Amino acid sequence: MSSPVKFSEQLETFCLVARQLAKTAEADSLLFLLEHPQDWAKLRKATEGLNVLLAADRAADLAGAADAGFSVIQLVASDSPVYEQLTRALLESVADDLLNPAACVIAMYSGFEAGVIDSLSVIRLDEHLGRLTAQDLRQLETRVPLDTLKTAVDLAVSIGREGREGKPVGTLFVVGDHRTVLKHCHPLGFDPVKGYGTHERQLNDPKVREAIKEIAQLDGAFVVASDGTVVAACQHVSAPAADITLSKGLGARHWAAASISRASQAIAISVSESNGTVRLFQNGEVMLRIEPFRRAMKWRDFEYEPAAGGQD
Numbered sequence: 001m002s003s004p005v006k007f008s009e010q011l012e013t014f015c016l017v018a019r020q021l022a023k024t025a026e027a028d029s030l031l032f033l034l035e036h037p038q039d040w041a042k043l044r045k046a047t048e049g050l051n052v053l054l055a056a057d058r059a060a061d062l063a064g065a066a067d068a069g070f071s072v073i074q075l076v077a078s079d080s081p082v083y084e085q086l087t088r089a090l091l092e093s094v095a096d097d098l099l100n101p102a103a104c105v106i107a108m109y110s111g112f113e114a115g116v117i118d119s120l121s122v123i124r125l126d127e128h129l130g131r132l133t134a135q136d137l138r139q140l141e142t143r144v145p146l147d148t149l150k151t152a153v154d155l156a157v158s159i160g161r162e163g164r165e166g167k168p169v170g171t172l173f174v175v176g177d178h179r180t181v182l183k184h185c186h187p188l189g190f191d192p193v194k195g196y197g198t199h200e201r202q203l204n205d206p207k208v209r210e211a212i213k214e215i216a217q218l219d220g221a222f223v224v225a226s227d228g229t230v231v232a233a234c235q236h237v238s239a240p241a242a243d244i245t246l247s248k249g250l251g252a253r254h255w256a257a258a259s260i261s262r263a264s265q266a267i268a269i270s271v272s273e274s275n276g277t278v279r280l281f282q283n284g285e286v287m288l289r290i291e292p293f294r295r296a297m298k299w300r301d302f303e304y305e306p307a308a309g310g311q312d
C-alpha cells in the first residue's frame with residue numbers, strides 16, 4: 001500500500017484558495033482528485049467547512065479516508081483524461097446522492113504535472129451535467145447499443161421536463177434483454193402497442209416517440225428491445241428486490257427499475273412523476289441521474305478539451 005505523501009505547503013495553499021473560491025462561488029463542496037493517499041487529519045483541517053469528496057483510481061489511495069469523515073469515490077478510470085475523470089466523479093457523486101445536481105463544486109486536481117496539485121476549477125453541475133457526453137453512457141458497458149440508449153434517455157428526459165399538457169408524468173423504460181424482462185412482466189390491462197407491426201414500433205421514429213409520450217400517462221412500464229423496438233407497454237414489472245438498497249423517498253416505480261436491472265441485462269430508465277428526475281439503473285444500482293433542467297440536454301462527442309465557452 002502506498003503511504004501518505006507529505007502534506008505540502010502548495011497543497012495547503014490550494015486548500016485555502018479553494019475555501020475562498022467556494023465562498024465567492026457559493027459552492028459548498030470540494031472534489032479532490034487524488035493520486036496518493038494524504039494525511040487525512042491535515043486535509044480535514046485545511047478544508048474545514050467544506051463537504052469534501054475524494055476520488056481516486058486505486059482503493060489504496062483512499063484507505064482510511066472514509067473513517068476520517070470524507071466521502072470517497074473510487075474511479076475505474078486509469079489513464080482517462082482529467083476532464084473525463086472529473087466528470088465521472090461528479091456523475092457518481094450525484095447518482096449516489098453525495099452531491100445535489102444543482103450544486104456548484106470546486107474541483108482540485110493535478111491538471112498539468114502528474115503527482116502535483118496544480119489546478120482548481122469552479123464547476124456548476126447543472127451546466128456541466130446538462131452536456132452529457134456519449135462517453136458517459138458508454139461507461140455503462142452495456143450490451144444495449146448506444147443509439148437505442150441515447151434515444152430512450154432523450155425521450156425520458158423530455159417526458160420528465162415537459163410532462164403532458166402541463167401535468168407531470170412519470171414512467172419507466174426497460175431497455176434491452178427483452179426476453180428476460182418479459183418473464184418478469186405482466187400487462188396492467190390493455191397494452192396499447194400490441195397488434196402493431198415491428199416497423200410501427202421503432203423508438204427512433206418521431207411519431208412513435210410522440211405516441212409514447214401519450215401512453216406514458218398510463219400506469220406501468222415500457223419494454224424496449226436492444227434494437228429500439230417497443231415490445232410492450234403498460235407492464236407491471238416484478239423482480240426480486242433482495243440485496244437492493246435505494247435512497248429514501250424512492251417508491252415502487254424506482255424499486256421495480258432497480259430490481260429488473262438486477263434480474264436482467266437491461267438498463268432501466270425511470271422518470272419520476274414527483275420531480276421529473278431521470279435515473280438509469282444497471283445491475284440494481286443507480287448509475288446516472290439526470291435532472292429536468294430547463295434547457296434541452298445536448299449530446300456531444302467526447303472531447304479532450306474542456307467545454308468551449310466564453311471566458312469568465
Ligand SMILES: Nc1ncnc2c1ncn2[C@@H]1O[C@H](COP(=O)(O)OP(=O)(O)OP(=O)(O)O)[C@@H](O)[C@H]1O
Pocket residue numbers: 170171172218219220221235236237238249250251252253254255256271272273274275
Ligand atoms: N412494479 C411496477 N412496475 C411498473 N410500474 C410501476 C410499478 N410500481 C409502480 N409503478 C408505477 O409507478 C407509479 C408511481 O408509484 P410510486 O409513487 O410508488 O413510485 P415512485 O418510485 O415514488 O415514483 P414517482 O417519483 O414517480 O412517484 C405507479 O402509479 C405505477 O404507474
